[in-house]
Amino acid sequence: MISITKEFSFEAAHRLSNHPAACKHIHGHSYRLFVTVSAQEIQEDDMIIDFKELKQIVDEKVLKTFDHALVLKKNDENARISREIKSTIFWMENEPTVERLLDYIRKQVQDALPTPVFLKKLKLHETASSFGEWEK
Structure with missing residues (x-):
């Protein structure tokens, strides 16, 4: 198994309407997203996927949705x-x-990857010291 990782960043605001403290107010973050994909074998072009193709997928499925957006729960x-x-x-x-957000991003990226590439891990930094991870 071999994996590659690409880093992305986006700016977004949100509010957590059920939060008891400051996060209930609209506030923004400079998010950093690390996308790790894997495959069992290197393909004929000597890659598992071109970084450019991975960037296009994440741009289309994630960044167009979240960059400079306000993200809210429907209520x-x-x-x-x-x-x-x-x-x-x-x-x-x-x-x-x-x-x-990780769960949403996972579904979007996973469904867009070409066979035989699969999503292995996501890491999403909300701040420099606070992040979440999803791993297969």
Whole structure:
């Protein structure tokens, strides 16, 4: 098995409507996303996937969605708040925690990878010292 990893970054804001402290307010993060993909064998072109192709997948499936967006859970309170906001809003069924963002990103990237490449690991930094990971 061989793996490669590519790093991405995006800026996004969110609020956790069920949070008891400061995170219940709209605030932003400079997210860093590490995407690790694997394959059993190196392909005929001497790669498992071209970094450029991986970048195109993540750009299309993740960055276009989240970069410079406000990410909110679908609920009445957030619907009221959003009426006054002139920004791109991405609505989620759950609170936009790092765990839920990882789960969404996992599904998007996994479904877009060509065979025989598969998603092995995601690491999403919300801050320099706080991150979540998903691993197969």
